[in-house]
Amino acid sequence: MWWWIAIVGFIIALSTMSIAARYISLFLMAAGYAGMLTWRRIKALIYSHRLCNESGLGLQHCAPTACVSQIVA
Numbered sequence: 001m002w003w004w005i006a007i008v009g010f011i012i013a014l015s016t017m018s019i020a021a022r023y024i025s026l027f028l029m030a031a032g033y034a035g036m037l038t039w040r041r042i043k044a045l046i047y048s049h050r051l052c053n054e055s056g057l058g059l060q061h062c063a064p065t066a067c068v069s070q071i072v073a
Helices: 002-015 019-062 065-072
Strands: none
């Protein structure tokens, strides 16, 4: 949904020569760009947490059975 904010800002900037409207459109474009960066950061965090969780699950099954009691205890 953040891209709609940026698109509205670009449309306002292209369609008018009013200083106030172009000033408002500048903030809308910046808000859209900030939303994009936030979304990328959230996706990166989700993938890193997913990778950590999956590696922990995989390592449980790769440990030899003789070492399992030592690891748990």
